Amino acid sequence: MKLIIQIPCYNEAETLEIALNDLPKHIDGIDEIEYLIINDGSHDNTVEVAKKWGVNYVVNFKNNKGLARGFMAGLDAALRNGADIIVNTDADNQYVGADIEKIVRPILDGEAGMVIGERPIDQTEHFSPLKKKLQHLGSWVVRKASVTDVPDAPSGFRAYSRHTAMRLNVINDYTYTLETIVQAGRRKMAVKSVPIRTNPELRPSRLFHSMFGYVKKSMLTISRALMQYKPLYCFTWIAAVFGIIGGAALIRFLVFYFQGTGYGHVQSLVIGCMMLTIAILAFFIGLLGDTIAANRRLLEEIQFELRKMDYGLSDEEKKKDEDKSYIEGDA
Structure with a gap:
């Protein structure tokens, strides 16, 4: 059983080594763990840091393609290199590496094909009150659109079985997190959430520049995915x-x-x-x-x-x- 942990990167030289050092080297039930980064057009020495650390695979984009394109390129590379389970995490060390064992366990036990880490949103200090409310609202909308019970839809800390990963298709260029849940729910895939921990913030989020922009793009993504599948x-x-x-x-x-x-x-x-x-x-x-x-x-x-x-x-x-x-x- 091979696990490949993939990390999308865009100018992450300052935080990448911290995130890599936090990743597990052994998990019960996993025979082999390998590491992959997706270099999404970085202008710093992200790739050099990754290679020096000893990552097994590097997927390179000459220009920035966005989180969704990077995610799918990572899945493709992981599947081609024989991954039975693929975990996606962030380069800013937002998630606790030891919790990877928690999110792969339901796949190992045959309970799910997609597992999403549920962050303690209300206890996360660097989230503003408005952001917390919008996170809950967005997750509620995704639950209704996907007919799932995922409590933290925007979470990027996820595990996929090989079978589930081969069925995923991300159309939008913004983010994969919301569309894949709607897709999985509408296709009756086995989706499960597990509570995870988060680390203190090392840098501001790069996914959106304003709360209004985040809400607008998220709602467009959800609406587009729902119209595609229903x-x-x-x-x-x-x-x-x-x-x-x-x-x-x-x-x-x-x-x-x-x-x-x-x-x-x-x-x-x-x-x-x-x-x-x-x-x-x-x-x-x-x-x-x-x-x-x-x-x-x-x-x-x-x-x-x-x-x-x-x-x-x-x-x-x-x-x-x-x-x-x-x-x-x-x-």
Whole structure:
């Protein structure tokens, strides 16, 4: 059983060695632990620090591609190098390295394919009261969108089984944290959260420059992911809102019309017809989106099979395939 711990890096020379020194060297149930960094276009000596420390793999981007692209590149490299479990952590040593054992344990025990570390948000001193409230609100929205019970959706401290990692696809360029939860929940993947600890802040977050920008990008990411995986559900709600408004406007016009004063309320008729037209268009867009989503699911299954051929199967998956062949042969 091989574990690869990946760390996305962008100008992290000052903190990377601290984070690397905190990582575990042995975990019960894991035969081999390797380390990988994703150099996302750093301008400092991040790569030199990593190589001097002794990381096993370095994924290099010449220009900054963003957290989501870096995350997927790290998964690709880890899978190609035989990882059975992949852990993603931060280069600023936000998370306690010893807690990696906590987040890989549910995978080792066969309880989950994705495990998310739940930070003690209310007890984190460098989080402002506003940030704490927004973190809770954002996690609540993600839980509703993904139909999961993840209490800390923005947490980047995560573990993935090989099988789950091969099924992930991140479309947006902002962050992988929210989209992957919505994706996993809508695909009925086994997702679990475990409480973890955090270290004191070494540097400010680079993911967002303002609270408003963070909220805006997060909501756009959640909305986009939900529309991708549940388009008919989303657009039916949009159609319902416009339909109710349009129906109310038409009823208002008809009431005045039968009272003999409809000529003075033509605007209600115009607004009602316009709102109902938008509602019908939204519903048909939802139907079209649902058809596209069904095709995407087929393409994702094809991609998964291609990834299995490209990356190879884990020992557990090979055993399952052997058992399946044996049963089919007997039949």
